[in-house]
Amino acid sequence: MTQIAEVVVDVPTMQTNTPYSYEIPAALVNQLQPGMRVVVPFGNGGRKVQGFVWQINEDAKPNPEVTLKSIDTVMDPAPIVNTELMQLSKWLANTTYAFTITCLQTMLPNALKAKYQKWVSPTAQLPETIRVSLFGDQSELLWDDSLPADTVKQLLSLNRQHLINVRYEVSSKSQVKKVMMVKPALSPEKLSVVRTELRKTAVKQAALIDFLIANSKAISQTELERTVGVSSSILKTAETNGWLTRQAVEVYRDPFQTAVVKTKPLQLNPDQNKAVNAICAATDEGQARNFLLEGVTGSGKTEVYLQAIANALSKGEQALMLVPEISLTPQIVGRVRGRFGEKVAVLHSGLSGGERFDEWRRIQRGEAQVVVGARSAVFAPLTNLGVIVVDEEHESSYKQDDNPRYHARDVALWRGRYHQCPVVLGSATPSLESRARAEKNVYTRLLLPNRVNHQQLPQVSIIDMTEELRHHKESNFSSGLLQALQERLNRGEQSLLMLNRRGYSSFVMCRDCGFVLQCPNCDISLTLHMDTKTMKCHYCGHEEPIPHVCPNCHGRHIRYYGTGTQKVEQELTELLPTARIIRMDVDTTRRKGAHERLLKQFGDHKADILLGTQMIAKGLDFPDVTLVGVLNADTALGLPDFRASERTFQLLTQVSGRAGRAEKPGQVFIQTYNPEHYAIQLAKTQNYEQFFVREMQLRHRGNYPPYFFAVKVTASDVDERKAAEAMVKIVRQLKTVLSPQAIILGPTPGAIARVNKRYYYQLVIKYKQEPQLRDALFTILGQAQKQSRNGLQIAIDRNPMSFM
Ligand SMILES: Nc1ncnc2c1ncn2[C@@H]1O[C@H](COP(=O)(O)OP(=O)(O)OP(=O)(O)O)[C@@H](O)[C@H]1O
Ligand SMILES: [Zn+2]
Numbered sequence: 001m002t003q004i005a006e007v008v009v010d011v012p013t014m015q016t017n018t019p020y021s022y023e024i025p026a027a028l029v030n031q032l033q034p035g036m037r038v039v040v041p042f043g044n045g046g047r048k049v050q051g052f053v054w055q056i057n058e059d060a061k062p063n064p065e066v067t068l069k070s071i072d073t074v075m076d077p078a079p080i081v082n083t084e085l086m087q088l089s090k091w092l093a094n095t096t097y098a099f100t101i102t103c104l105q106t107m108l109p110n111a112l113k114a115k116y117q118k119w120v121s122p123t124a125q126l127p128e129t130i131r132v133s134l135f136g137d138q139s140e141l142l143w144d145d146s147l148p149a150d151t152v153k154q155l156l157s158l159n160r161q162h163l164i165n166v167r168y169e170v171s172s173k174s175q176v177k178k179v180m181m182v183k184p185a186l187s188p189e190k191l192s193v194v195r196t197e198l199r200k201t202a203v204k205q206a207a208l209i210d211f212l213i214a215n216s217k218a219i220s221q222t223e224l225e226r227t228v229g230v231s232s233s234i235l236k237t238a239e240t241n242g243w244l245t246r247q248a249v250e251v252y253r254d255p256f257q258t259a260v261v262k263t264k265p266l267q268l269n270p271d272q273n274k275a276v277n278a279i280c281a282a283t284d285e286g287q288a289r290n291f292l293l294e295g296v297t298g299s300g301k302t303e304v305y306l307q308a309i310a311n312a313l314s315k316g317e318q319a320l321m322l323v324p325e326i327s328l329t330p331q332i333v334g335r336v337r338g339r340f341g342e343k344v345a346v347l348h349s350g351l352s353g354g355e356r357f358d359e360w361r362r363i364q365r366g367e368a369q370v371v372v373g374a375r376s377a378v379f380a381p382l383t384n385l386g387v388i389v390v391d392e393e394h395e396s397s398y399k400q401d402d403n404p405r406y407h408a409r410d411v412a413l414w415r416g417r418y419h420q421c422p423v424v425l426g427s428a429t430p431s432l433e434s435r436a437r438a439e440k441n442v443y444t445r446l447l448l449p450n451r452v453n454h455q456q457l458p459q460v461s462i463i464d465m466t467e468e469l470r471h472h473k474e475s476n477f478s479s480g481l482l483q484a485l486q487e488r489l490n491r492g493e494q495s496l497l498m499l500n501r502r503g504y505s506s507f508v509m510c511r512d513c514g515f516v517l518q519c520p521n522c523d524i525s526l527t528l529h530m531d532t533k534t535m536k537c538h539y540c541g542h543e544e545p546i547p548h549v550c551p552n553c554h555g556r557h558i559r560y561y562g563t564g565t566q567k568v569e570q571e572l573t574e575l576l577p578t579a580r581i582i583r584m585d586v587d588t589t590r591r592k593g594a595h596e597r598l599l600k601q602f603g604d605h606k607a608d609i610l611l612g613t614q615m616i617a618k619g620l621d622f623p624d625v626t627l628v629g630v631l632n633a634d635t636a637l638g639l640p641d642f643r644a645s646e647r648t649f650q651l652l653t654q655v656s657g658r659a660g661r662a663e664k665p666g667q668v669f670i671q672t673y674n675p676e677h678y679a680i681q682l683a684k685t686q687n688y689e690q691f692f693v694r695e696m697q698l699r700h701r702g703n704y705p706p707y708f709f710a711v712k713v714t715a716s717d718v719d720e721r722k723a724a725e726a727m728v729k730i731v732r733q734l735k736t737v738l739s740p741q742a743i744i745l746g747p748t749p750g751a752i753a754r755v756n757k758r759y760y761y762q763l764v765i766k767y768k769q770e771p772q773l774r775d776a777l778f779t780i781l782g783q784a785q786k787q788s789r790n791g792l793q794i795a796i797d798r799n800p801m802s803f804m
């Protein structure tokens with residue numbers, strides 16, 4: 001009887017998207033389980049790849065016509081993907097048009113991805129001269145990208161002639177951190193005897209033994225070396241002498257830079273209480289109910305989450321809380337840790353690979369009961385979920401813009417169904433999709449219509465910058481905003497200033513001929529980086545020195561348009577010389593922990609004004625901020641995107657919400673060139689309901705989501721004609737399966753037509769119900785893969801965040 005394992009191999013293609021069968025060697029029969037990683041042979045060249053055991057058939061009847069290959073080795077002592085996550089990966093692959101292997105890998109920390117190495121060694125037939133020139137006195141040579149092209153050519157040819165052997169090595173990138181721990185090996189009495197027998201000059205040894213006599217507990221070697229002042233060689237000798245033992249012990253890297261301040265649950269107000277009760281009831285009854293928690297800014301949503309989580313923990317269950325780009329909101333992590341301390345694990349892209357791997361293992365081993373994290377934390381291997389929270393559910397960072405193109409909110413809802421637990425989507429400005437579902441009672445609405453303690457929402461003034469410009473010379477500050485800033489300085493209160501980043505890219509332009517330096521690979525201008533003194537392409541990474549002479553007319557009048565925030569900061573210091581300013585943008589937050597440090601400084605009143613990009617708009621809760629200024633509200637409105645108004649409304653409402661959150665009332669100034677635009681007018685009164693009604697009418701009229709579903713298909717190729725032709729063919733194919741109700745927009749060139757030397761074409765399909773669409777798109781993907789050797793690439797984005 002043969003046992004056969006179905007293995008999902010680490011080869012992302014259409015053909016390998018279904019599991020491959022491998023024979024399980026007798027030695028592995030009792031060891032192998034689904035969800036473990038294995039090394040398997042793949043193809044005919046002796047290539048080895050990593051794979052995930054998907055299923056085991058205990059009494060399979062092998063087809064006598066085919067000889068199955070055997071599994072090589074097992075990489076894990078226990079499964080690293082559990083049943084739930086295996087099912088989830090299948091669902092994910094199906095709904096995002098991605099390969100199962102890509103989905104599996106997305107769910108796991110990078111440390112568990114395979115590291116492939118190819119080694120070559122000479123055969124006995126290899127002529128001596130070639131052996132010496134290639135291998136020298138080494139028995140093996142690593143065949144990787146660093147080899148010169150000529151050597152690779154030679155190796156390929158030698159391999160064809162069977163003159164060399166190729167060995168494939170598959171290993172995990174993971175690195176478990178270990179610390180050497182030292183412990184006395186003898187009793188204090190025996191050590192005292194040893195001490196008396198020491199030579200008089202052996203002062204260090206004496207000190208070491210004194211320490212060991214006084215401390216029987218294990219201590220890390222580094223700490224011991226520091227406290228006693230001994231070297232590692234002395235410790236080694238001591239070990240050989242049998243005075244102490246040394247043992248490498250696995251430790252976790254600590255991802256937290258700051259200590260926790262313990263907090264107690266707050267007394268809830270009636271609205272909060274109602275919300276918490278509803279969520280807790282669903283947890284207690286094991287119901288997969290979904291809630292939309294709609295609470296104005298500063299209404300205390302976080303406290304609702306914390307108490308719902310506490311309830312789940314009290315039932316012995318676990319909790320998952322997603323926040324947008326967590327490294328940008330250290331305040332919220334602090335609040336969760338303040339309540340749940342050691343039970344909390346964090347997962348986000350600001351962690352190093354090792355830290356991420358350690359946090360993941362803490363979760364997998366059941367050592368953490370609460371997980372807070374950004375998008376990919378939605379895959380945290382929690383096994384007993386009692387509640388899932390998606391904070392700021394409208395945030396576009398929850399959607400991954402690379403394969404698999406999933407939305408964390410959708411995954412959260414899937415897991416809620418799997419675990420039969422409530423999912424809470426929270427926001428002051430819910431996405432239209434979610435609010436529309438609440439309208440249809442797919443989600444239960446929970447409302448927090450007032451700020452905590454009935455604090456008023458801030459008073460918002462809209463400033464028409466066209467009008468402003470007529471009276472003043474060019475300035476980033478209207479007189480109203482400037483005066484308000486001055487008042488805050490006089491009163492010792494704080495202000496936030498937001499500069500919409502998209503509006504101000506920094507570039508260089510020739511004042512003589514107007515030439516703007518472009519990326520040689522992309523249709524986009526290069527961005528000026530003052531900190532590194534270079535010009536960079538934000539799409540392909542191309543980098544070059546800042547020009548001093550115009551490459552076009554050779555003139556010397558080059559003008560530098562520095563980072564928006566830098567320029568604004570400069571003007572601000574001239575206008576308000578006594579103001580202490582903290583600037584927060586990509587340049588000042590690049591270093592690890594910088595973000596947290598700047599926010600702490602501001603919280604400690606080390607500055608009067610926090611000037612920043614969108615990163616200051618969300619989640620911040622500073623009681624002494626009574627003024628918020630938006631320097632340029634319009635930039636997002638100018639984008640040709642159906643979500644432009646929604647984005648603008650959300651951003652303005654969120655940032656306004658930072659003002660006047662404690663006792664002192666708040667004031668907001670929004671500077672704009674479109675003062676009459678409904679998104680700006682309704683953000684003024686923070687009137688989400690009216691915005692929702694108005695925007696839904698427009699979406700209805702234009703057949704946009706949430707009335708229609710949408711899929712974006714993109715083709716790219718180094719040859720522009722091929723990309724365009726592929727698109728035309730795809731449209732023709734789709735038209736044969738789509739109903740007349742479906743709408744195809746395009747094909748059109750991409751918003752940036754050329755990126756990294758590749759040309760982009762796209763089309764968007766808007767539809768209500770198209771049962772054949774999924775199969776058709778999978779077919780298109782499969783066909784494209786066969787051609788991909790020629791450079792054509794097809795990407796499919798279901799429910800895209802934008803049509804651009
Ligand atoms: N029941 C309560 N009693 C007293 N203070 C509370 C209560 N609930 C929340 N708070 C406080 O009110 C402030 C605002 O709450 P929180 O930050 O949770 O609001 P939010 O709804 O998440 O706001 P936003 O969406 O603007 O981030 C916080 O400082 C919080 O500690
Ligand atoms: Zn580029």
Ligand SMILES: [Zn+2]
Pocket residue numbers: 510511512513514515550551552553554555
């Ligand atoms: Zn010029």
